[in-house]
Amino acid sequence: MSVQPSRVEARFQLAAVMVEEGNYSEALRTLEEALMLAPCDLNCLALACRCLEGLGRHAEALAAAERLCGLDPASTFLALREVFHCRPDDVFVVTFPRCGTTWMVQIVVSCLFGPRANYEDHALFLEGSIASSASYVRKLEELPHPRVLKSHVPADMYPGLAHGKDSILQSYGKVIYVVRNPKDALISLRHHHANNQAIGWDGSWDEWVDQWISGQRSLEYGGSYFDHVNGWWKLSQHHPDRIRVVYFEDLKVPNRRTLDMTSFFQRVCVQADLSAEIGAVASFLGLSLEKEALAEAGSSSAHM
Known part of the structure; x- marks a missing residue:
């Protein structure tokens, strides 16, 4: 029946x-x-x-x-x-897809675990892990302190929001949100979808631009790039001590980039001292790093 x-x-x-x-x-x-x-x-x-x-x-x-x-x-x-219940030392690194998530995760991991720490040993891709196995919903509670959680979650679905609330945060947890130039984000995601065999995008650039702008290529992350950035920007204005907005372009030094073609994906390797940016992130996380540690962390993150 x-x-x-x-x-x-x-x-x-x-x-x-x-x-x-x-x-x-x-x-x-x-x-x-x-x-x-x-x-x-x-x-x-x-x-x-x-x-x-x-x-x-x-x-x-x-x-x-x-x-x-x-x-x-x-x-x-x-x-x-x-x-989800935030812990006092939880750190979320959030971006729209292809906007510097992994780079910022490495910076955060360098701050928390030392300049030689590997982000893969200390950070978890939130939705990716749960998609591979729903049991990660439970395993999140078993992760050691501090948890570094990488995500593309839209602001209105942020797990650190108070349960049932739209703009009130839980008592704990901090977010670093990275914004990237939309043109670069559009191009990077298009290449990612074209090179990913599971997706296999083979449409025209005109089709891609229309679908990217409308949010059809990122429905699982709440829609368009502009909605994503706007949502997090507004939430950060309500909670500036808990949500820090960082610009991808501030992590780059123009004309000093090299493409690492040996990796299975293209990534920008910046030959630059990022100690100032890492110092700002460390301060936001309530950490105090010595000058020598900042320099070493900056060099390590710049060559990731």
Whole structure:
């Protein structure tokens, strides 16, 4: 017998009203009825996560979030918004795709773990890891301090937002958001999609520009580049002590770039002293680095 969608939707809407009133127990019971009818309903699962968190049943909320991500990896941000708890020393490095995420992660890792530290040993690509295995929803809680989390999450889905709030942050966690010239971001993402066999973009440049500007090439990250940057800029204005906006171009020295063609992807290797930028990041993170350490970290990050 087929399930009438209206019956599931009606229960979801009723549960949503109950959640607004703080009646998590009744809301959860109503959602469980809906999930009996439609076990894979993503909206019901996400709201169930919020109810379980509201009732202090965090382990069960994590299990529901893991199930949600397993059913639909695109729901990763939705799930994390409901169950993620920031620690005092959490650092998020966030960008729109192809805007210097890995570079800034290496700078942060150099600040926190020393100039010779490898970012792959200390940082986690949030949505990428969960897409590969939904169990990472749980494993996030097992990561050692401090957690360095790399992400392309849009501002309104940032896991560090207070649960159920749009612009209020949790008590802990800091964000470094990197902005890049949109023309360069457009070109870089186009090459990435063309060279990635799993994507295999082979359309024209005109098609790419239209789709990139409209956000069709980045729907999983909330839409267009401009919406992404605007959302984070506005959030940073509300929380300047917790969200630092950095410009990709400030990390470069014009006319002193070389392309490393030996790697499996092209990346810009800057022959420059980044100690000033690293010092600013360290200060934002509440760290104090000696002059010699800054110089060594700058040299290390510049040659990554």
